[in-house]
Amino acid sequence: MEYENLLTKGALRAIMNNEEVNEPVFQILGLRKITAVGANVKYRLTISDGQHLTSFTMLASQLHSMILSRELNEFAIVKIKHHIISKLTDHSKEKNQFIILKDLVVMVPGNVVSSKIGDPKPIIDNSGHTVANKIYASVNVTPTMQIENLLTKGALRAIMNNEEVNKPVFQVLGIRKITDAGVNSKHRLLISDGQNLNSFAMLVTQLNSMILSGELTEFSIVKIKDHIISNLTYHSEGNKQVIILIDLVVIVPGNVVLSKIGDPKPIVNNSGYMVTNRMSTSVDVPPTTGNDNLLTERSI
Known part of the structure; x- marks a missing residue:
């Protein structure tokens, strides 16, 4: 199966430009627990549309069970049923706009896809910075x-x-x-x-x-x-x-x-x-x- 054809190419750039994108399909390239000990658990994701990737993505808490059950894992292809944009502060103490995934469905499990699709790159502005919804960011895919x-x-x-x-x-x-x-x-x-x-x-x-x-x-x-x-x-x-x-x-x-x-x-x-x-x-x-x-x- 041509998994690459499932991805909504160009969707991440459109979302970063605050354009409306209806139920885009992405690949999960990474899931990281980022919350400090004693705080509510949070997961930060790296997602790809086949052309670009972004790590400025968070999973809503009601979807955490999908990670715990391993339904949602690395390389999974997912359809985003509902998302919002929210301004959050990351480990660099700068505010960046994040994609918050509120509802999604796994189309193809990660253990079936088993590898990264295509050669997605971070969205770069003319100054050579990684773009997070038009806000420059020097942060890593995950906290250091x-x-x-x-x-x-x-x-x-x-x-x-x-x-x-x-x-x-x-x-x-x-x-x-x-x-x-x-x-x-x-x-x-x-x-x-x-x-x-x-x-x-x-x-x-x-x-x-x-x-x-x-x-x-x-x-x-x-x-x-x-x-x-x-x-x-x-x-x-x-x-x-x-x-x-x-x-x-x-x-x-x-x-x-x-x-x-x-x-x-x-x-x-x-x-x-x-x-x-x-x-x-x-x-x-x-x-x-x-x-x-x-x-x-x-x-x-």
Whole structure:
């Protein structure tokens, strides 16, 4: 089924311009609980019409049961039966106009769709800011603490110890082309789990289109759906075990996150050198340098 044809393309831009849109159909790209402890629970959503996305969306409390029952989940396609626009204050302490979803029906469950439809982008004004109903916003898709909670802390250390880790979530801190062969070019990535980072990660060539299209960029939050460990030789660093990223999905675009999350450090052994899958190296950067951006400063 062509799920993309179900979406009401252009609806988000129209709503952001305060135009009337009757029962638009969107895809849910994220649901985050954002309320502080002790307060009434609130959920902030990232929704897409296939062309654009916005995180300035809240779910009315009477619909929370749809999340708790898992009827409403990531990637679900929904028809909005009723919505209003309301001015709310987000974590940046600025007032922004939010879409409040008062009534909706799930047309296709998220576990059936199973992936993002199309390549939706934030609505950008002429000044390069993300637009929230004509009010400029520098906020993330979710509050900063919520984004940090997405990362699978400790996953890189576990992988380096050859432990099984199921669909970890990382942040991409750098992308570097190491061979130039058009669509078959090879890219080396610097990834972080919020605690540790690793520049010994490679993207399979089948995913190069995500870089070429701008979907996968610096600061993106990604879920790794499949990976393997492989021995590769780097000319200045010898034989290394490298994480090969076979399949992934972008959870939060880099141009929305905009910065490094936390203060991740290289994994080091007792001798003070960076570890790559239980293999220590005495080249380049011992941890005492405090150099986080290994990818851009290391020769491959």
